[in-house]
Amino acid sequence: MNKRTDEEGRPIRAVAMMSGGLDSTLAAVHIARMGIEVHGVRFSTGFSPVAGLLKAGKDRPPPLAEGGESDPRALKVGTGVEISFRLIDISTDFIRDVLTSPRYGLGQEMNPCIDCHIFMLRRTRPVMEEVGAHFVFTGEVLSQRPMSQNKQALNIVEEQSGLKGLLLRPLSARHLDPTIPEERGWVDRNELLNIRGRSRKTQIELADRYGISDYPQPAGGCLLTDPVFSKRLKELIDHTADEEKLTPEDMNLLKVGRHFRLPSGIKVVVGRNDAENRYLEGLNLERWSLQVMDHGSPITLVDTSADDDDLNTAAALTARYSQGWEEKEVRVILIRKETEREISVEPLQPGEANSWMI
Numbered sequence: 113m114n115k116r117t118d119e120e121g122r123p124i125r126a127v128a129m130m131s132g133g134l135d136s137t138l139a140a141v142h143i144a145r146m147g148i149e150v151h152g153v154r155f156s157t158g159f160s161p162v163a164g165l166l167k168a169g170k171d172r173p174p175p176l177a178e179g180g181e182s183d184p185r186a187l188k189v190g191t192g193v194e195i196s197f198r199l200i201d202i203s204t205d206f207i208r209d210v211l212t213s214p215r216y217g218l219g220q221e222m223n224p225c226i227d228c229h230i231f232m233l234r235r236t237r238p239v240m241e242e243v244g245a246h247f248v249f250t251g252e253v254l255s256q257r258p259m260s261q262n263k264q265a266l267n268i269v270e271e272q273s274g275l276k277g278l279l280l281r282p283l284s285a286r287h288l289d290p291t292i293p294e295e296r297g298w299v300d301r302n303e304l305l306n307i308r309g310r311s312r313k314t315q316i317e318l319a320d321r322y323g324i325s326d327y328p329q330p331a332g333g334c335l336l337t338d339p340v341f342s343k344r345l346k347e348l349i350d351h352t353a354d355e356e357k358l359t360p361e362d363m364n365l366l367k368v369g370r371h372f373r374l375p376s377g378i379k380v381v382v383g384r385n386d387a388e389n390r391y392l393e394g395l396n397l398e399r400w401s402l403q404v405m406d407h408g409s410p411i412t413l414v415d416t417s418a419d420d421d422d423l424n425t426a427a428a429l430t431a432r433y434s435q436g437w438e439e440k441e442v443r444v445i446l447i448r449k450e451t452e453r454e455i456s457v458e459p460l461q462p463g464e465a466n467s468w469m470i
């Protein structure tokens with residue numbers, strides 16, 4: 113394909129904000145096929161699910177250093193198109209600046225999609241400047257999501273992101289006002305698409321045409337749209353005095369296990385299987401870690417501020433989910449940093465902890 117150039121003969125470059133889903137992949141391929149050099153960015157908010165990975169017996173993907181950025185990597189998409197993209201960790205800032213105080217509200221669950229788009233696009237602008245790109249584009253589709261992708265929301269995102277006129281939505285562009293890239297002839301509006309609404313039919317046809325077969329299901333990649341995760345998150349925020357102190361590790365803890373809030377307010381998380389136990393052990397937390405001795409046992413994590421009564425209750429809860437749950441008494445080992453203790457407890461009986469379950 114011929115490289116497209118601007119009025120001064122410079123190759124036209126664009127930054128693609130990619131979510132990893134089909135729409136943003138299609139948008140990137142569509143723009144790249146026009147002869148435009150595409151530089152992808154993908155943001156890690158820390159809200160990707162881990163259940164599928166754990167089920168498949170895989171470890172979690174190695175986390176990016178907090179606030180860090182990966183080297184550009186090549187993404188082969190479909191036939192003959194390769195897009196370079198970098199992954200940028202925004203997990204800590206995302207909790208502080210987006211999650212706990214979304215200006216434009218939440219979707220059906222705890223998903224602050226409008227604020228999230230604004231935040232990510234603001235972070236995209238420096239990349240645009242760094243690579244000397246002419247504009248930024250996304251895979252947003254008009255009216256695909258009632259709250260975050262209606263016309264008003266798209267306009268708010270464009271205004272607030274600091275990319276007025278420079279934000280192209282190639283999949284729906286012909287339903288939207290022309291942008292600077294179209295007015296300046298960097299892209300031909302006639303080659304842009306007019307997809308609108310919730311149906312995925314056109315995208316699936318386009319994916320077939322571009323030879324893209326391996327793509328995730330829509331909205332499967334963000335736990336903030338998941339009702340169970342959202343319930344746990346809301347409960348955590350409600351029990352946290354200073355929400356801004358919440359960390360990505362706190363969010364990771366919400367992704368697995370059975371969650372309990374003891375009457376004292378202490379949080380207890382009990383692993384449900386080997387994979388979850390390994391995951392909990394791997395979390396770099398300062399919490400107490402409990403395990404029943406002499407029987408198959410879950411790993412249980414308990415808030416650092418737990419007192420002896422809380423630890424006894426958490427130990428009995430751990431015992432209830434261990435293979436020693438029918439014993440009169442079991443031994444439980446409690447570890448926190450350099451401290452190690454052993455106590456004996458009577459396992460709680462099924463149903464006894466139901467009212468603490470989150």
Ligand code: SF4
Nearest residue numbers: 223224225228334336
């Ligand atoms: S679904 Fe999650 S990642 Fe996507 S825009 Fe909404 S909050 Fe952001």
